[in-house]
Amino acid sequence: MAPKINGFGIMPEDTRICVVMVGLPARGKSYIAQRAQRYLKWLSIPAATFNVGSYRRENAPHPSASFFDTNNAEGERQRRAAADAAVSDMLAWFKNGGVVGILDATNSTKQRRKWVLERVAKEGIEVIFVESRCDDEELIMANIRDVKTSSPDYSGQDPEAAAQDFRDRIRNYEKVYKSINDDGDEDHLTYLKIMNVGRQVFINRIQDYLQSRVVYFLMNLHIRPRSIWLSRHGESMLNLEGRIGGDAKLSHRGQEYAEKLPELVLQSVGSDRPLTVWTSTLQRTIATAKHLPKHYNQLQWKALDELDAGVCDGMTYQEIADQYPEDFQARDEDKYNYRYRGGESYRDVVIRLEPIIMELERSEDILIISHQAVIRCIYAYFMQKTQEESPWVPVPLHTLMKLTPRAYGTELETYRANIKAVSTWRGKGSTAKHEDPAPEGGI
Amino acid sequence: MLTADDSPEAIAANTPRYRRKSSTFIDGIHDVPDDQRHDQRLAPGQLYSTMSGRLFHSGKIAIVMVGLPARGKTHICVSMARYLGWLGVKTRIFHLGDYRRASVEGGNVPQDYFYPNASSASVRLRKMILQKCRDDIYTWLENGGQVAIYDAVNPTASDRIALAKEFAENDVQTLFIESFVNDQDILRENARNVKISSPDFHGMDPDEAARRYLKRIETKIPVFETMEEKDLNYVKMINAGRAFYYNNVSFNYLSHRIVFYLTNLHIKLRTTFFVRAGPATDEDSFKADAGLSEEGEAYAKKMTEALLRHREQERKALVDQGGSNEPLRPLSVWTSTRLRTIQTAEPLKQMGYKVRQRSQMSQINPGVCEKMSERAIRALYPEEVSKHEEDPYHHRYPRAESYHDLAVRLEPIILELEREQNDLLIIAHESVLRVLYSYLMHCSTNDIPKLKFPRDEIIEIIPAAYQNEAKRIHIPGLDPRTIPGSPEDIRIPVPGEPNPQLPPIPGMSSPEPGEVVFTRPIEKIINKSKDMVSDKLEDED
Numbered sequence: 016m017a018p019k020i021n022g023f024g025i026m027p028e029d030t031r032i033c034v035v036m037v038g039l040p041a042r043g044k045s046y047i048a049q050r051a052q053r054y055l056k057w058l059s060i061p062a063a064t065f066n067v068g069s070y071r072r073e074n075a076p077h078p079s080a081s082f083f084d085t086n087n088a089e090g091e092r093q094r095r096a097a098a099d100a101a102v103s104d105m106l107a108w109f110k111n112g113g114v115v116g117i118l119d120a121t122n123s124t125k126q127r128r129k130w131v132l133e134r135v136a137k138e139g140i141e142v143i144f145v146e147s148r149c150d151d152e153e154l155i156m157a158n159i160r161d162v163k164t165s166s167p168d169y170s171g172q173d174p175e176a177a178a179q180d181f182r183d184r185i186r187n188y189e190k191v192y193k194s195i196n197d198d199g200d201e202d203h204l205t206y207l208k209i210m211n212v213g214r215q216v217f218i219n220r221i222q223d224y225l226q227s228r229v230v231y232f233l234m235n236l237h238i239r240p241r242s243i244w245l246s247r248h249g250e251s252m253l254n255l256e257g258r259i260g261g262d263a264k265l266s267h268r269g270q271e272y273a274e275k276l277p278e279l280v281l282q283s284v285g286s287d288r289p290l291t292v293w294t295s296t297l298q299r300t301i302a303t304a305k306h307l308p309k310h311y312n313q314l315q316w317k318a319l320d321e322l323d324a325g326v327c328d329g330m331t332y333q334e335i336a337d338q339y340p341e342d343f344q345a346r347d348e349d350k351y352n353y354r355y356r357g358g359e360s361y362r363d364v365v366i367r368l369e370p371i372i373m374e375l376e377r378s379e380d381i382l383i384i385s386h387q388a389v390i391r392c393i394y395a396y397f398m399q400k401t402q403e404e405s406p407w408v409p410v411p412l413h414t415l416m417k418l419t420p421r422a423y424g425t426e427l428e429t430y431r432a433n434i435k436a437v438s439t440w441r442g443k444g445s446t447a448k449h450e451d452p453a454p455e456g457g458i
Numbered sequence: 459m460l461t462a463d464d465s466p467e468a469i470a471a472n473t474p475r476y477r478r479k480s481s482t483f484i485d486g487i488h489d490v491p492d493d494q495r496h497d498q499r500l501a502p503g504q505l506y507s508t509m510s511g512r513l514f515h516s517g518k519i520a521i522v523m524v525g526l527p528a529r530g531k532t533h534i535c536v537s538m539a540r541y542l543g544w545l546g547v548k549t550r551i552f553h554l555g556d557y558r559r560a561s562v563e564g565g566n567v568p569q570d571y572f573y574p575n576a577s578s579a580s581v582r583l584r585k586m587i588l589q590k591c592r593d594d595i596y597t598w599l600e601n602g603g604q605v606a607i608y609d610a611v612n613p614t615a616s617d618r619i620a621l622a623k624e625f626a627e628n629d630v631q632t633l634f635i636e637s638f639v640n641d642q643d644i645l646r647e648n649a650r651n652v653k654i655s656s657p658d659f660h661g662m663d664p665d666e667a668a669r670r671y672l673k674r675i676e677t678k679i680p681v682f683e684t685m686e687e688k689d690l691n692y693v694k695m696i697n698a699g700r701a702f703y704y705n706n707v708s709f710n711y712l713s714h715r716i717v718f719y720l721t722n723l724h725i726k727l728r729t730t731f732f733v734r735a736g737p738a739t740d741e742d743s744f745k746a747d748a749g750l751s752e753e754g755e756a757y758a759k760k761m762t763e764a765l766l767r768h769r770e771q772e773r774k775a776l777v778d779q780g781g782s783n784e785p786l787r788p789l790s791v792w793t794s795t796r797l798r799t800i801q802t803a804e805p806l807k808q809m810g811y812k813v814r815q816r817s818q819m820s821q822i823n824p825g826v827c828e829k830m831s832e833r834a835i836r837a838l839y840p841e842e843v844s845k846h847e848e849d850p851y852h853h854r855y856p857r858a859e860s861y862h863d864l865a866v867r868l869e870p871i872i873l874e875l876e877r878e879q880n881d882l883l884i885i886a887h888e889s890v891l892r893v894l895y896s897y898l899m900h901c902s903t904n905d906i907p908k909l910k911f912p913r914d915e916i917i918e919i920i921p922a923a924y925q926n927e928a929k930r931i932h933i934p935g936l937d938p939r940t941i942p943g944s945p946e947d948i949r950i951p952v953p954g955e956p957n958p959q960l961p962p963i964p965g966m967s968s969p970e971p972g973e974v975v976f977t978r979p980i981e982k983i984i985n986k987s988k989d990m991v992s993d994k995l996e997d998e999d
Contacts, residue, residue, distance in 0.1 A: 218702040221721045224874045231718035235711075326856070356856040357842075366866065374711050 030225045031109055033135045034117040037128065037146035039192055040185050041158040043212075044147055046422040047236060048119040054232050054372070055115050057365065057396045060225075063113060065105045067120035068168070071097035077168060080183035085191055098127070102134055109140055115229065116140075123192040125201065132204070143226050144206040145233060146195050151211055157240060158422075165423050212237050235376045243375060243397070244283065244290065244382040245390050245416045248299040249273050250436040253329070254412065257437070257448030260321060260328035262297050268434055272413045273303045275432045279415045280307065280382065283430050290382045293371075295319035300384045311382075318367050321386035325358025333446040347443050350406035361406050364392050372396055387439055394418075397425045407443070409452035412436035485925040486900035487540055488551070518599045519712060520625050521607045524618065524636035526682055527675050528648045530698060530725035531637050533923040535609045537876065538635075541719050544865075544872070544897055547712065548603045554610035557591045572611070572679040596628055605712070606630075613682040622690055633713050634692035635720070636685045641697045644725075645672060651727060651923075693717055698725045722877045728787055730875065730898065731883040732891045732917040733761055737940050738798040744821070744828045750801040753940050757913065762805040764933040765883065765916055788812075788880040794819035799885045806883070818871050821887030825858025851903040861906055865893050872897050891917075898926050913941045 034051065036044040048064045055062035074093055075082060082090040098120060105116045122128055122144070132142050149155055159181055169177040195206050196219070207230050208217040216234060221227050249269030253261045265273060284290065292313040294300040297320055304313055327335050327342075336343040339356070346353040354360035368389065375381060375393075383393065387410050395405035397418045415430040440452040521538070523531045535551050542549040558567060562583070570576040571584060595606040612618055612634075622632040639645055649668035662670075685692045687705075691713065694703040704717060736754030740746045750758065769786055777783050791806050791813040793799035800815060807813045827835055836843050839855065846853040854860035859867075868890065875882070875894070884894065892909040895901070898919045901909065911917065916931040 214706050216702075216704050216706065218721060220700060224722060224870060224877055227718060227721040227873070227877075228870075230721060231714065234717060235714050354857065357854060370711065373714070377709075377711065377714070 030223055031113065031140045032115050032225055032229065033105065033109075033131075033140050033142050034115060034229060035122055035128070035131050035135075035142055035144045036117065036119050037122045037144050037195060037206075038148060039121065039123065039188050040181070041155050041162055042147040042149050043158060043422070044121070045119055046420075047145065047147060047209075047233060048117045049422070049424075050236055050376070050420070051115075051229060051232060052117055053396065053399055055229075056399070057372075058369075059402070060114050061112055062115040062117070063105075063108055064117040064119050065101040065108075067094075067098050067101045067118070070100045072167060073097075077170075077172070080180050080187060083184045083187040085187065098131075102131065106135070106138055106140075109138065115225070121188055121192075123188055125193055125198075128195070128201070128204070141222055141226065142205065143222075143229065144195055144204055146206065146208045148194060148208060148210045149212065154212060154239070161240070162422060165421055207233060209233065212239060232373070232376075235373050237377065239379065240419075241379040242417050242419045243380075244280065245393060245418065246276070246303070246382070246384050246414070247387060247390055247410060247412055248297075248303040248384060249276075250412050251299045254437050254439055257331045257439075258329050259332070260324040260330075263299060265299055265302050268413075268436055269299070269303070271434050272432050272436070274306050275434060276303065276415070277307050279430050279432055283415060283417050283428070284380075288380070290380045291378065292382045292384065293319060294384045295321065295386060295389070297321065297386070300386070303384050307382075316371060318371050319383065319385040319389055322361065322364050322388035323355065323358040325355035327355050327358065331446075331448060332441060333448070336446045343446075351402040361388065361392065361402075364388055368392055398427065409440045411452075412439065485898075485927070486902070487536055487543075487925050517710075518603075518630045519605045519710075520595065520599075520630050520632050521605060521716070522612060522618070522621060522632055522634045523607070523609045524612045524634050524685055524692075525638065526611060526613070526679060528645060528672065529637040529639050530648055530923070531609060533725050534635065534637060534695070534720070534723065535607045536924060537723055538716060538719065539607055540897065540900060541872070541876075542605055542712075542716075543900065545715075547605055549605040549607065550598055550603055551607045551609055552591050552595055554587070554591050554608070557587050561587050561590070572613070574614070574681050592624075596630075599630060611679060611682075613679060615683045615685070615687055618685070618690065619687060631708070631710070632691065633709075633716070634685060634690055635716075636692060636694045637698075638684055638694050638696050639698065641700075644698050648725070693720065695720055699723055719873065719876070722873045724877070724879060726879055727921055728879060729881045729921075730919045731765065731881070732895060732911065732919070733765070733802075733883065733885055734888055734891065734911055734913050735793075735796070735798040735802045735885055736761075736913075744824050747797050749797045753937055754798065754801070757936060757940055758802045758805050760935055761802070761916065761933050762809075764931065768916065768918075768931050769881075786881075789883060790814065790878060790880040791883045791885065792816050792819065793885045794821070794887065794890065796820055796887070799887070802885045803883075816871060816874075818867055819884075819886050819890050822861065822864050822889035823857075823859040824855070826856045827858060850907040861889070861893060861903070864889060865896075868893055895919075895928075899928055 034048070036048055038044050045066065048066070052062045052064045071078075071094055074097075075090075078090070081087055083094075085091060101118060101120070105113075105118060109116055118131065122131060128144065135142050159178055162181065169181070195201050195204065195208060202219070205220045205222055205226065206217075207219075210216065213234060213236070218230060221230060248265070249272035250266045251261075251263040251269055252266055253259070253263040254269075255266050280290065281287070287308070289308070289310050289312070292304050292307055292311050294304050294313065294315050296315050296317050300319070301315065307313070324330075327339065330338070332343075342353075342356065346355075351361045354363060372393070383390075385393075388406070390410045391405050391408050394400065394408060394410065394416075397420065400408060411431075413432040413434045413436045415432070417428040417430070419426040419428075437449045438451055439449070441447065441450055442452075523535060525531050532553070535553075539549045539551050567583070568577070568580045570580050573580075576584070591608070591610075595608060599606055612621070618634060622634075625632045639648075646665065646668045649671045650664050685694055685705075689707060690705065691707050691709060692705050693713075693716070696702065699720065702717065702721060706713075736750045736757035738748040738754055739751045740748035769789070773786055789806075789811055791803045791811050793803045793813060793815050795815050795817045799819075800813075803811075803813045826839070830838070835855075842853075842855055846855065851861045854863065871894070875897075884891070886894075888911050891911050892906050895909060895911075895917065896903075896906045898921075914933045914936050916933060918929040918931060920927045920929065
């Protein structure tokens with residue numbers, strides 16, 4: 016996205032930030048980097064991650080632990096070259112309109128941090144260091160298990176040997192690792208130090224609003240393993256008629272889904288570990304959650320209510336096309352930004368969902384029962400869908416989704432209740448009451 | 459020592475915040491709504507609402523301040539309450555000092571009041587005052603309040619642990635916020651700002667007064683332990699926001715949001731000015747984004763002159779009163795990305811002032827009302843007009859933005875407003891000024907759509923620790939036709955001020971001219987917060 020320039024040739028927003036990750040391997044750095052990027056992009060802020068490891072892998076795809084020994088001159092040279100290439104690409108990306116660039120590497124020495132700061136600050140870009148420190152062995156091991164199964168460095172290798180090698184690699188880093196400002200001579204840096212997964216946090220010299228916003232998001236992140244379950248409400252009476260919005264009761268089949276949901280959830284969770292259930296304030300989501308176990312805590316959120324269709328609330332797509340033909344067309348042209356008369360756009364929904372996303376990032380196991388547009392926005396956040404794609408993602412009724420955020424992406428599993436329901440998906444230009452999604456459709 | 463009636467009601471009746479009547483010219487931050495359970499009027503930026511009236515499912519929260527006097531605690535409390543109220547969180551501040559003053563004649567507590575080994579009479583007095591304050595906190599939280607900010611010194615770890623335990627037993631979560639300052643420059647500056655008009659230090663060199671004052675605190679409160687309690691939720695704000703440390707045992711969303719806000723807050727005092735953009739060549743079109751007309755350019759020059767003259771006069775007045783002869787604080791200028799606001803800032807820019815454009819500050823989107831007269835809107839959308847009149851703050855015309863939408867969009871600006879350290883001039887459309895003004899002066903959402911910013915006035919908001927102060931500065935010599943209402947405003951009818959006549963000059967229509975008087979000898983008016991808080995100057999809590 017090119018920066019906006021008005022008649023006077025001045026960029027309205029000139030802040031550009033480079034987030035430099037700091038910390039030993041298996042401290043959740045890549046995970047933090049990836050989440051921050053996803054969050055910013057979801058809010059329409061151009062963001063990208065530059066992972067030094069992936070540059071290094073071009074020359075050394077499956078290095079052993081000795082590669083990371085500081086006494087290994089060749090290893091050291093290759094890692095330096097990788098860092099240099101990553102920083103160069105990042106600076107080029109900033110020149111093309113990037114706003115928040117994330118440099119994902121260990122950056123574990125003072126010299127390395129100084130080198131990054133000098134190169135980046137020279138281009139007029141602000142630098143904020145984000146360090147993740149952790150002494151909790153159990154958490155580190157959980158991260159090691161996660162990384163060794165999903166990191167490209169160990170693809171196709173024996174898991175036990177991989178874990179051992181990874182621990183050795185960490186030991187090599189520990190030899191030279193210096194936490195930010197431990198010697199008291201890095202107090203001039205802007206930094207965020209997250210200790211033990213956010214139990215203690217130190218924030219130093221935040222320079223501007225965008226930095227504070229990034230810090231705010233990172234403070235809400237945790238790296239404990241967890242999953243999020245998403246479901247739409249059961250089929251409603253208005254769904255049957257092909258009408259949008261409203262506050263209708265469940266259909267017979269919708270009630271069947273509500274009765275089946277506890278079984279589906281149990282199958283997916285695999286134990287009777289309780290989930291926290293979030294519904295909207297509309298009766299069809301509350302009724303869908305009705306049969307879930309009593310020891311599940313349930314909360315209603317106004318922010319999870321369906322996209323407000325304004326004057327079109329309760330209409331069929333045919334009626335909208337007849338009564339508001341211009342609107343109908345305008346919506347198809349830019350569905351993300353189109354705002355119903357007296358109602359909302361997808362962009363509006365994303366803005367009101369921000370506290371929900373923040374709360375989701377803080378929480379552990381959550382089951383959300385909400386509506387098509389809202390689920391699409393939450394899905395887009397976790398699965399990194401663009402603004403062009405997200406309003407068109409098929410989210411079928413009577414289907415439970417399980418999202419598990421991992422260091423290198425979000426895993427998706429779906430569980431179908433096998434209870435018939437109408438399709439509420441609609442293709443571009445169509446006014447059909449019930450239409451089957453395109454075959455390549457998402458979920 | 460005690461007054462005859464020391465019931466909580468009597469104390470409440472004697473505390474300053476209960477006495478005032480709300481007015482949009484007076485900072486409403488200390489107003490207590492009559493019916494707080496259902497009162498949403500003071501939540502311009504509320505994102506959503508819940509059945510319980512408590513947001514973010516965060517339950518009841520006590521924010522407990524920690525820190526010696528002159529550490530900016532009151533400023534932090536008041537700012538936080540302003541922001542939380544804006545978000546729709548029902549927040550109230552309980553200054554322990556108010557209770558002490560209400561309980562003890564003249565607020566003069568015994569010498570050993572803060573001593574760890576105080577006499578039993580002093581301990582009893584302290585306990586009683588604390589109990590009254592806490593009773594009020596519980597009563598308020600039980601009646602629909604969500605956040606109680608408890609403003610006191612809270613100097614010892616053992617008392618803090620006991621306090622958190624007591625709150626937990628009453629189903630209230632506790633978040634401690636300590637303002638920790640070891641930078642001597644900041645301490646001196648704070649002491650000077652707070653104590654400069656205290657009679658004890660009258661005629662004394664300000665630095666000497668500050669030094670004595672800090673010394674007095676040390677004698678009066680000999681024991682202070684900075685927070686290190688591992689089992690408590692706390693935020694330590696170090697040297698006025700240069701660094702933060704927090705210990706998170708069980709932070710909720712709101713706690714993080716507060717930290718986010720605090721990272722943007724500073725405790726230096728600075729002034730915000732609001733002015734309108736000058737009239738443009740094509741007043742009626744929202745989409746055209748026209749530049750300034752000839753009158754508009756004349757306006758920009760006169761406004762600039764009036765503003766700079768005013769700043770110079772203020773400085774001179776301060777020097778004459780015995781203040782220090784420091785140069786003026788730098789002035790930053792923010793405009794929207796609309797051409798007329800940018801061009802209004804042009805004379806200042808040419809003089810070397812830093813001008814920033816903020817895209818979020820563009821005016822309220824008029825939607826279908828663009829280019830329509832009020833009469834036409836009434837004829838075409840009678841239902842929308844009646845809905846609008848019912849709730850002008852939240853109602854949204856087809857394809858338009860409501861004031862509420864605008865407030866949500868302006869939230870980043872509000873945080874940056876808190877962050878700015880220079881004096882700040884905001885040149886924007888009247889709709890944007892209304893919302894920003896309402897944040898700084900804590901206005902009701904009922905009043906926001908009706909706030910007036912005639913072109914011949916510069917609004918100056920002067921922050922003080924306890925509450926903000928608004929002044930209006932007259933811009934002399936303007937063409938009267940450019941002054942009224944909101945010429946480039948959308949013609950959204952404002953309830954209670956119908957305007958059946960069409961305006962006399964094309965492009966100068968306004969929803970609310972009615973009562974404009976062109977020849978007013980306005981200089982400055984409104985409220986002087988110093989008078990309101992004169993009894994606080996001696997307060998050392």
